[in-house]
Amino acid sequence: MELQxxxxxxxxxxxxxxxxxxxxxxxxxxxxxxxxxFRSLWVEVKKSAFRDAxxxxxxxxEYPHLAIISSSDLGAEVELIYxxxxxxxxxxxxxxxxxxxxxxxxxxxxxxxxxxxHGAVFTEREIQEMMGVEVVGIPDKRRLFLxxxxxxxxxxxxxxxxxxxxxxxxxxxxxEQK
Amino acid sequence: MxxxxxxxxxxxxxxxxxxxxxxxxxxxxxxxxxxxIVDVDIFAGQVHRGIEWLxxxxxxxxxxxxxxxxxxxxCNICHPFAYALAVEQAAGITPxxxxxxxxxxxxxxxxxxxxxxxxxxxxxxxxFDTIFYxxxxxxxxxxxxxxxxxxxxxxxxxFQIGGVRRDITEEQFPRIRxxxxxxxxxxxxxxxxxxxxxxxxxxxxxxxxxxxxxxLKLLTCGPSGRASGVPKDVRQDQxxxxxxxxxxxxxxxxxxxxxxxxxxxxxxxxxLLEVKQSIEIIEQCLExxxxxxxxxxxxxxxxxxxxxxxEGEGVGRAEAPRGEVIHYxxxxxxxxxxxxxxxxxxxxxxxxxxxxxxxxxxxxDVPIAFASLDPCMSCTNxxxxxxxxxxxxxxxxxxxxxxxxxxxxxxxxR
Numbered sequence: 199m200e201l202q203x204x205x206x207x208x209x210x211x212x213x214x215x216x217x218x219x220x221x222x223x224x225x226x227x228x229x230x231x232x233x234x235x236f237r238s239l240w241v242e243v244k245k246s247a248f249r250d251a252x253x254x255x256x257x258x259x260e261y262p263h264l265a266i267i268s269s270s271d272l273g274a275e276v277e278l279i280y281x282x283x284x285x286x287x288x289x290x291x292x293x294x295x296x297x298x299x300x301x302x303x304x305x306x307x308x309x310x311x312x313x314x315x316h317g318a319v320f321t322e323r324e325i326q327e328m329m330g331v332e333v334v335g336i337p338d339k340r341r342l343f344l345x346x347x348x349x350x351x352x353x354x355x356x357x358x359x360x361x362x363x364x365x366x367x368x369x370x371x372x373x374e375q376k
Numbered sequence: 377m378x379x380x381x382x383x384x385x386x387x388x389x390x391x392x393x394x395x396x397x398x399x400x401x402x403x404x405x406x407x408x409x410x411x412x413i414v415d416v417d418i419f420a421g422q423v424h425r426g427i428e429w430l431x432x433x434x435x436x437x438x439x440x441x442x443x444x445x446x447x448x449x450x451c452n453i454c455h456p457f458a459y460a461l462a463v464e465q466a467a468g469i470t471p472x473x474x475x476x477x478x479x480x481x482x483x484x485x486x487x488x489x490x491x492x493x494x495x496x497x498x499x500x501x502x503x504f505d506t507i508f509y510x511x512x513x514x515x516x517x518x519x520x521x522x523x524x525x526x527x528x529x530x531x532x533x534x535f536q537i538g539g540v541r542r543d544i545t546e547e548q549f550p551r552i553r554x555x556x557x558x559x560x561x562x563x564x565x566x567x568x569x570x571x572x573x574x575x576x577x578x579x580x581x582x583x584x585x586x587x588x589x590x591x592l593k594l595l596t597c598g599p600s601g602r603a604s605g606v607p608k609d610v611r612q613d614q615x616x617x618x619x620x621x622x623x624x625x626x627x628x629x630x631x632x633x634x635x636x637x638x639x640x641x642x643x644x645x646x647x648l649l650e651v652k653q654s655i656e657i658i659e660q661c662l663e664x665x666x667x668x669x670x671x672x673x674x675x676x677x678x679x680x681x682x683x684x685x686x687e688g689e690g691v692g693r694a695e696a697p698r699g700e701v702i703h704y705x706x707x708x709x710x711x712x713x714x715x716x717x718x719x720x721x722x723x724x725x726x727x728x729x730x731x732x733x734x735x736x737x738x739x740x741d742v743p744i745a746f747a748s749l750d751p752c753m754s755c756t757n758x759x760x761x762x763x764x765x766x767x768x769x770x771x772x773x774x775x776x777x778x779x780x781x782x783x784x785x786x787x788x789x790r
Contacts, residue, residue, distance in 0.1 A: 229617070
């Protein structure tokens with residue numbers, strides 16, 4: 199496997215996805231005494247190009263490591279970031295790759311990637327129960343962390359009306375309800 | 377499906393609705409055919425404390441540092457470490473180089489104590505309590521050193537955004553070196569006890585195998601992944617803190633035996649090698665530590681104001697004793713809490729390999745095979761055992777299962 203520079207990786211994304219790439223940037227920072235560079239990549243893609251983008255990452259590295267999917271409630275849409283790392287096992291050459299995709303709340307669905315990356319199932323189950331993003335085609339639909347008696351349609355990470363209502367929050371002794 | 381069968385009998389503890397950091401109790405549902413395990417299902421979330429929610433709704437970013445420290449009792453260096461890296465990236469703060477070195481020393485001390493703790497637990501799981509006592513006796517030395525350097529034995533509170541709280545001075549070096557020498561003098565003995573002992577070999581060789589390909593597919597990280605031949609180690613792969621200046625190599629079992637089996641025995645090898653590696657890293661850091669300040673912004677009020685006004689996002693990755701810890705932080709200007717905080721502890725991904733590891737094994741092997749991943753949970757409290765032939769469901773307590781494990785060791789010894 200040939201290691202490519204971050205610039206080349208971004209070019210390869212643009213070649214593979216065309217206008218599916220919304221923006222791409224490289225973050226760099228010098229570390230400690232020898233000033234070796236910490237580098238990470240941030241690539242934002244359209245929802246329609248999302249599956250192709252993950253497939254492209256699987257071409258860059260046979261088994262990309264998917265650390266986690268983070269999600270933010272941005273009001274009208276939910277932002278998902280798939281935190282990958284590629285080129286692990288090479289001294290100081292590993293790259294963090296954040297694949298960003300925004301999903302509108304009117305159609306809160308994202309295709310599963312478990313067929314490409316088997317280990318994605320936990321984190322997909324988590325965004326499903328915590329953020330209310332429907333993962334289409336997920337092999338295991340059950341909740342991961344929330345108890346079975348947790349009400350349907352309440353998503354703890356949401357900042358809108360679907361977030362946990364005030365009466366669900368326990369007020370500590372000596373504190374007042376916000 | 378089998379899952380449906382076991383679901384009704386399982387025991388659910390409804391704890392807080394918010395965020396999981398996957399610590400402490402967990403439940404596995406094993407489906408067995410006689411003694412053999414044919415299927416495993418995992419139920420997590422029993423100690424769901426909503427920590428991320430607190431970081432996003434209650435605490436300010438500085439308070440959240442101390443909350444991050446309390447995600448785990450053992451990994452209370454690596455969580456603040458990853459959190460600090462993420463916030464520093466989001467807010468554009470650069471810690472001084474001396475702080476990088478002190479952070480590295482603290483993280484390696486944590487690795488030594490965690491691996492020794494694990495070694496004792498692993499011996500206990502197979503009923504070899506002499507080694508359990510020995511390993512934990514030996515561990516006391518590093519606990520004393522941690523207290524000497526950080527001021528605290530368990531929750532060290534040494535990390536701050538933009539640096540560390542406490543310096544390591546020249547006068548402290550001899551005391552630190554004394555502890556490191558103690559471990560160096562013991563290493564050969566530890567290696568002999570854990571790798572040459574016949575009983576340990578019988579109970580761990582070819583038990584709980586995770587093949588390289590499975591480890592890659594299931595995203596297994598940390599010592600468990602390395603024992604399966606995946607040379608992934610954040611300290612080696614990504615430049616962060618003083619690791620960027622050092623030449624670190626991921627430890628794999630073939631360095632000792634020449635092959636990778638991916639069983640429990642290999643996981644012992646990797647952790648032993650890493651204890652030695654940590655000692656070398658601390659020694660190197662002491663020698664090369666640059667002079668200078670230890671904190672980028674010593675005034676808390678100024679720092680808090682800067683963090684409240686900052687806009688940006690960052691990812692912090694650190695190698696915990698159990699594998700990669702990652703924190704994602706998003707700051708929005710004018711917001712007093714974090715806009716988004718996502719934490720992933722290594723056990724989160726390592727748990728996915730549990731079904732693969734346990735399938736085809738005997739119930740008596742479950743404690744050691746499960747413990748060999750060093751899952752960050754107090755214990756596997758209860759397991760639901762379903763006998764497929766008899767269709768009988770029963771809850772086997774941890775004590776009963778451990779008893780089975782002890783009996784197996786005794787039988788093998790005869």
